[in-house]
Amino acid sequence: ESLKDLADGNGKFFQVLKKATHPLITVGAAVNAARADWNGFAVLHNAAGRVGGLDLGFVPGEGGKGVAGMLGETDLLFLLGADEIDMAKTGGAFVVYIGTHGDAGAHRANVILPAAAYTEKSGTYVNTEGRVQHTNRAGFAPGDAREDWAILRALSDVLGKKLPFDSLPQLRAKLYGEYPHLARIDQVLAGSADDVARAAKLGGRLNKGTFTSPVKDFYLTNPIARASAVM
Numbered sequence: 001e002s003l004k005d006l007a008d009g010n011g012k013f014f015q016v017l018k019k020a021t022h023p024l025i026t027v028g029a030a031v032n033a034a035r036a037d038w039n040g041f042a043v044l045h046n047a048a049g050r051v052g053g054l055d056l057g058f059v060p061g062e063g064g065k066g067v068a069g070m071l072g073e074t075d076l077l078f079l080l081g082a083d084e085i086d087m088a089k090t091g092g093a094f095v096v097y098i099g100t101h102g103d104a105g106a107h108r109a110n111v112i113l114p115a116a117a118y119t120e121k122s123g124t125y126v127n128t129e130g131r132v133q134h135t136n137r138a139g140f141a142p143g144d145a146r147e148d149w150a151i152l153r154a155l156s157d158v159l160g161k162k163l164p165f166d167s168l169p170q171l172r173a174k175l176y177g178e179y180p181h182l183a184r185i186d187q188v189l190a191g192s193a194d195d196v197a198r199a200a201k202l203g204g205r206l207n208k209g210t211f212t213s214p215v216k217d218f219y220l221t222n223p224i225a226r227a228s229a230v231m
Contacts, residue, residue: 045128046214052126056179079105080148081115083223098151103223113151116141117224121148122168124175124182131188132181 005011017023045051060066070077071089078096079085083103090108097109100117120141125133141147146154149171156163165171176183215221225231 043128048125051128051130052124055126055130055182079109081105081223098148099223100145101223101227103226114141114143114145115151116145116147120145124172126182129188132183132185134185 002011002013006014006017060069065073067085071085072091072093074090074093076096077090077093079098081099083099083105087104087108094111095105095109096111096113097105098113098115099105100115106112118135119138122137123135125135127133147168149165149168153163153165165174181189219231220226
């Protein structure tokens, strides 16, 4: 009810917020708040790769499906380190799992392609403020495990759709060519409130459902922690 009052312009808090010079609202990813001269919308994501994925446009395209649409309705399902979904809903899909530490996805998989852990590969990350960061490999992956890009590159050969790179530097050159801002390491580019403003104009009704945390145990939120004898 409080959120509905705020959205409708009612209540004491709305009057306080209205008078604020530079209000900043930090909320979940499903809420949008901005004005022409001030972006008061900030997101705290609950997945480490979410910001970078959005920068690359990793969202369902026209006619595409989200997680809910894919589960139970897909004949072939590739899981790239995806262990947080409800595996019981994958139905009769043939599941290929690329990941580490034998977590939920590996237990459900028909085929497992072992990948390198984050400490065993160099990577590019984008933090919650949009800052691009690089990491360097600390050690080599054991056994037949390979870096994710190398697995996908090998699969592209088998599928007859060869990807245009053969090394990490070549992949990064391709990445920077299509997404130049990712080459600006440790910098934060000024954003625009235009996209947020357009989303706000879409309207919609507030759901009166109860707020619940997606995190059940802060110490066991990833496969590496769950596989740890200490944790």
